[in-house]
Amino acid sequence: MPYVHPAVLEFEKMVSDKEAYRRQLEEWVKYSWRWARNDKYKLVFRVQASALRAMREFLDSKGFVEVLSPIVGPVTDPGIRGAKQATIDFYGAEYKVMSSAILYKQYMAASLGKIYFVSPNIRLEPNDSIYTGRHLVEFYQLDLEMYKASYVDAMDLAEELVAYTVKYIKDVHGKELEEKLGRQLPEFKRPFKRYSHREAIEYVNKLGCKNPPREELMWECEKIMSSYHDSPFFVYDYPRGARGFYDREDPERPGILRDFDMLYPEGFGEAISGAEREFEPAKLVARIREMGEDPMKYSWFLQMAKELYPLQTAGFGIGVERLTRYLCGLRAVWEARPYPKVAGIVGGP
Amino acid sequence: MPYVHPAVLEFEKMVSDKEAYRRQLEEWVKYSWRWARNDKYKLVFRVQASALRAMREFLDSKGFVEVLSPIVGPVTDPGIRGAKQATIDFYGAEYKVMSSAILYKQYMAASLGKIYFVSPNIRLEPNDSIYTGRHLVEFYQLDLEMYKASYVDAMDLAEELVAYTVKYIKDVHGKELEEKLGRQLPEFKRPFKRYSHREAIEYVNKLGCKNPPREELMWECEKIMSSYHDSPFFVYDYPRGARGFYDREDPERPGILRDFDMLYPEGFGEAISGAEREFEPAKLVARIREMGEDPMKYSWFLQMAKELYPLQTAGFGIGVERLTRYLCGLRAVWEARPYPKVAGIVGGP
Numbered sequence: 001m002p003y004v005h006p007a008v009l010e011f012e013k014m015v016s017d018k019e020a021y022r023r024q025l026e027e028w029v030k031y032s033w034r035w036a037r038n039d040k041y042k043l044v045f046r047v048q049a050s051a052l053r054a055m056r057e058f059l060d061s062k063g064f065v066e067v068l069s070p071i072v073g074p075v076t077d078p079g080i081r082g083a084k085q086a087t088i089d090f091y092g093a094e095y096k097v098m099s100s101a102i103l104y105k106q107y108m109a110a111s112l113g114k115i116y117f118v119s120p121n122i123r124l125e126p127n128d129s130i131y132t133g134r135h136l137v138e139f140y141q142l143d144l145e146m147y148k149a150s151y152v153d154a155m156d157l158a159e160e161l162v163a164y165t166v167k168y169i170k171d172v173h174g175k176e177l178e179e180k181l182g183r184q185l186p187e188f189k190r191p192f193k194r195y196s197h198r199e200a201i202e203y204v205n206k207l208g209c210k211n212p213p214r215e216e217l218m219w220e221c222e223k224i225m226s227s228y229h230d231s232p233f234f235v236y237d238y239p240r241g242a243r244g245f246y247d248r249e250d251p252e253r254p255g256i257l258r259d260f261d262m263l264y265p266e267g268f269g270e271a272i273s274g275a276e277r278e279f280e281p282a283k284l285v286a287r288i289r290e291m292g293e294d295p296m297k298y299s300w301f302l303q304m305a306k307e308l309y310p311l312q313t314a315g316f317g318i319g320v321e322r323l324t325r326y327l328c329g330l331r332a333v334w335e336a337r338p339y340p341k342v343a344g345i346v347g348g349p
Numbered sequence: 350m351p352y353v354h355p356a357v358l359e360f361e362k363m364v365s366d367k368e369a370y371r372r373q374l375e376e377w378v379k380y381s382w383r384w385a386r387n388d389k390y391k392l393v394f395r396v397q398a399s400a401l402r403a404m405r406e407f408l409d410s411k412g413f414v415e416v417l418s419p420i421v422g423p424v425t426d427p428g429i430r431g432a433k434q435a436t437i438d439f440y441g442a443e444y445k446v447m448s449s450a451i452l453y454k455q456y457m458a459a460s461l462g463k464i465y466f467v468s469p470n471i472r473l474e475p476n477d478s479i480y481t482g483r484h485l486v487e488f489y490q491l492d493l494e495m496y497k498a499s500y501v502d503a504m505d506l507a508e509e510l511v512a513y514t515v516k517y518i519k520d521v522h523g524k525e526l527e528e529k530l531g532r533q534l535p536e537f538k539r540p541f542k543r544y545s546h547r548e549a550i551e552y553v554n555k556l557g558c559k560n561p562p563r564e565e566l567m568w569e570c571e572k573i574m575s576s577y578h579d580s581p582f583f584v585y586d587y588p589r590g591a592r593g594f595y596d597r598e599d600p601e602r603p604g605i606l607r608d609f610d611m612l613y614p615e616g617f618g619e620a621i622s623g624a625e626r627e628f629e630p631a632k633l634v635a636r637i638r639e640m641g642e643d644p645m646k647y648s649w650f651l652q653m654a655k656e657l658y659p660l661q662t663a664g665f666g667i668g669v670e671r672l673t674r675y676l677c678g679l680r681a682v683w684e685a686r687p688y689p690k691v692a693g694i695v696g697g698p
Contacts (some may be wrong), residue, residue, distance in 0.1 A: 033653045036460045045461060049415040056402070066398040068489045068669065070688045071420075071446070071469040072435070073698060084423070088446060090486075093695040097420070097437060097446060104698065108687055111385045112394060120420040120469045124440070132631070137439075140417045235364040300698045304382045320417065338457055339419045346442040349422060349453065349649045 002227040004267035007183075011133045011331040018131065022073075029340055029348035036338050043180050044071060044232025044336060047173050049325045051332065052118065054168035055142055055318075058161055059116050064144065067108045069101045069117035075297050077102045077244060078097040097122040102246055103301050105145035106277055109313045116144035116319070125346040132219065133332035134269055136321055138341040145315030151248075151258045151276040154314040155194070155234055156264055160210050161318075162232055163188050169327050183329035187232060192197065192262070193233040200235040214239045222269050229265040236260035245287035247275040260316075268326045283304050351576040353616035355531075360482045360680040367480065374479060376695035378689055384686050392529050393685060396522050397673045398669075401467065403517035404491055404667075407510055408465050413493065416457045418450045418466035424646050424669070426451045426593060432472040446471040449666065451595055452650050454494035455626055458662045465493035476693040481568065482681035483618055485670055487690040494664030500597075500607045500625040503663040504543070504583055507611055507621050510535050511581055518676050529686040532678035535579060541611070542582040548573065563588045566610075571618050585609035594636035596624040609665075613675045620672065623665025630654050653683045 017172070025124045037042055056066065073094065076085055077100035086097040098104075101119045108115045121139055129135035146153060168178075170185040177183040195203060197221060201211050207228070209221035217225070217235065222282060225233075238247070240255050247259040259275030277286055288295045305311050324336035334340040339349050364370045377384065384390055405415065425434055428447035435446040447453075450468045457464045474630065478484035492619050493662055495502060518526075519534040526532040545554060550560050556577070566574070566584065574582075587606050587617035589598055596608040608624030627633055634652060637644045644651060654660050673685035683689040 030649070033456050033459065033657070036457065045416060048417070052410065053405070060402065065395055066401060067394060067687060068397070069469075070690075070698070071471055071487050072690070073688065074696070086439070088435040088437060088471070090435070090690075091693045091695055104688060107382050108385065108394075108698065110382065111687070118417075118467075120418075122420055122437070127440075138420050225454075246416055248646075260577075263580060300379075300696075304698075310530055312425070331446055336414060338460070339422065339453060341419075341421070341439075344440045346440055347423070347649075349419075349456065349653075 002213075002224070003230070004223070004227045005329055007329045007331045008133075008267040009221075014331065015131045015133075017161070019040050022130070025334070025342065026345055027271055028334065029342065029345050030241060032339060032348055040180060041335070043173070043176055044324060044328050044330065045338065047169060047177070047327055048320065048336065050169060051165055051323055052142075052174055052320065054165045055161060058164045059144065062157075064114040064115070065112045066115050067112070067115045067117055069143070070098055070099050070104050070121035071120060073104065075103065075225055075301070076100060078291060083125045086122045086124055090292070099123045100141070101143060102317075105143055106317055107304060108314045109145040109147045109315070110308050110311055113147045114144070116142060119143050125343040128251050129343045130345070134322060134325075136337060136341060137343055138337070138339075139333070140320040141317040142320060142331055143315070143317040145313050147313050148278075149314040151236065151274065151314050154274045154276070154316050155260055155262075156205075158274060158316055158318070159190060159192050159232075162262065162271065163190055165323070167329070175269050177328065181325075181328055184268065185327065186265070188231045190231070192231055193229065195233065195235050196237045197235055197239060198237070216242045219269065220325065222263060223267045226265055226269055227267045229263075232262050232264055232271060234260050243275070245284065245291055245293075246277050248278040249283065264326045266307045268322070271322060271326070272316050272318045274314070276314040277311070279305060279313075281309070284340065351573070352579070353572070353576045354678055356678045356680045357482070357572075357616040364445040364480045364482075364678065371479070374662060374691065375694055376681070378681065378691065378694050381688060381697055389529060392522070392525055393673060393677050393679065394687065396518060396526070396676055397669065397685065399518055399521055399548045400514055400668065400672055401491075404510060405512045407513045408493065411463065411506075413463040413465050414459070414461045414618050416456065416464045416466055418468035418492070419447055420469060421446050422453065424650070425449060427640060427642055431478075432474045435471045435473055448472045450492060451593070451666075452647075454492055454664055455660055455662045457651060458494040458664070459657050459660055463495045465491060468492050474692040478692045479694070483671060483674075484692070485682050485686060485690060486692055487683070487686070487688075489669040491669060492664070492666040494662050496662050498587070498625075498663040500609060500623065500663050503623045503625070503665050504585065504609055504611075507623060507665055507667075508539060508541050508581075511611065511620065512539055515676065526677065530677055531535070532676075534676065535614070537580045539580070541580065543579055544582065544584050544588045544680070546584055546588060547586070563590065565591045568618065571603070571612060572616045575612050575614055575618055576616045578612075581611050581613055581620060583609050583611050592624070594640055594642075595626050597627040598632065602683065613671075615619070617671075617675045619677070621665050621667045623663070625663040626660070628654060628658065628660045628662075632656070
């Protein structure tokens, strides 16, 4: 039986009147210090802090080292379809505010073996993204990377990390979450189900959601698939073309990338995105060009890939506000930031 | 007897040939993935991670909640003399990348009582700052704020926090630090000495360092004073005019601010900067004007100050890279960042 969390349904109702929703969101953003003092949101921010603590505890116990991520740089992850990067003038050069520090993670994985960032990201999303409930212009992700690891290792770790964190939050805040937010956190069954991208397309097609076979899952199809699960699940092996140049193409299966997403159950959608990284310098250049980008912009990265060859790593990123939304059963990610910034709305703190 | 750490002396020798130093720094920044893999720097980054863990453990045990800080905003701390702010185009409005999130800390202290950020900061420092050894364009600070607290409470907490962290690092990494970096961490005597700004000026004058009486301590005078101490120490009660508009003027002693710095011993200089915050809306407007700034730019902040009156808080920020420099006995802060960004040097990762 499909099940969609009431908060997700409530959000859908909110956005059905676009004008009213936008006015409400403008107020929300402009006077955020008001609602940030409500008991409900005090709990949300304490749960967010606990989730960060749980993830750090878990990763530290596995030998990971926390690294302070870059904030700006000459390049940032270009694989953010639809969103623009924020640029600054850095002593006469155009630098970007990180939209995702993937290329920089690999660098430190080569030094320390297993690392993570809690990294600040800015993505200037298109104006319509305010109606999705899952896009913020400003957000944090816990971003990790492992040297000499495969995407299967990364999936195994992601599963353990999410199960540990949800259990931790249930133990520490479960009673309060039920009383104040009506949120009953589930007990997860492990292992989480794993669908290849092809299997996922078949799955949603059977449920009546038509998804182009060589593209990422559409949000609508994701939500339907998510509502048929009571634990998170994986979709892996995306077709080349659907993802960033740094997701490694399988040498045995051309056209298929060694990457994955993890989705939350109950209609909450994407939790995690991860991959093994492409490390063949010539392939990197070709795939950067394929995206319509200039390899010169990535010169430090390409030189590093040559010098540290084979710079073989795998990792993933988990959005902290989306995790908080899931844990607290919130309507939208803008309820999980004390200073929410959403597309096209200016004038808040 | 004065004592300056050998790494500080080594740095002074390095910068005595400005041309050669600049060339060396350009190489350092451009190929940072090379030295980041040396055993020495692997240890530095592990110590940095441990210092963050120690500070979080300490603060969590005192009831503080970690909050994810803003990354950009309509305003950021304007009290960064000499440095420029990095600006982005945020849907047609000019937003700044945080150079310090002080105003935003107060907001969450009003919600949760005691909070901290590990906050990303960008300050476009003047080109000459590469010769100080203590300025990065991109850095992180642990930034905390307490509701209904005084600057004496903040000094007491700062003292405990630093003593705890240094002890923790000595316990966990002491042997390695001695073997690999020749760094012998001291045992601190508490309480740390506290000098009013006036006493500090007298102190350095006696040592032959002439400091204008109503200005902040000059770096040279700080270093001399620091070399006469074997534990960190405080300088408090700065004269109005020397600091940001948000440092509270003492109502009983006009012209004197209820604020402080903590300095490291051994010539390492500033560790912490903190204050009680001004909360009288009229005073805030007057002091923003005094700085030559337009109060309109701070409208959300001024409105919040009125609505939450009296928004009485105190707190401080501790630079993570400067702390790492001190803990590891490094020559300069650019040894404490895996992707160092310094003034005027473009082209690294």
